[in-house]
Amino acid sequence: MFTAYSLYDIVEMKKPHPCKERTKRFQIVMTGADIKIRCLGCGNLILMPRADFNERVRRVLESPGRPLPFPRQD
Numbered sequence: 001m002f003t004a005y006s007l008y009d010i011v012e013m014k015k016p017h018p019c020k021e022r023t024k025r026f027q028i029v030m031t032g033a034d035i036k037i038r039c040l041g042c043g044n045l046i047l048m049p050r051a052d053f054n055e056r057v058r059r060v061l062e063s064p065g066r067p068l069p070f071p072r073q074d
């Protein structure tokens with residue numbers, strides 16, 4: 001299944017990040033041949049090939065159009 005996404009979209013991944021927060025919410029912070037995403041639980045950056053990302057992403061949750069401040073204040 002193809003999921004359309006763009007820079008700064010908040011996405012839900014199929015598997016949670018193995019950190020304390022166990023969140024599936026990540027923000028896309030770089031796009032190109034590789035995709036860089038930030039875990040919205042712990043803030044870690046993860047770089048992966050676009051093909052891997054396409055397989056691991058489930059859906060787009062929000063499109064804020066800008067980087068989220070991190071750590072989040074809410």
Ligand SMILES: [Zn+2]
Binds near residue numbers: 017018020023039043
């Ligand atoms: Zn994390």
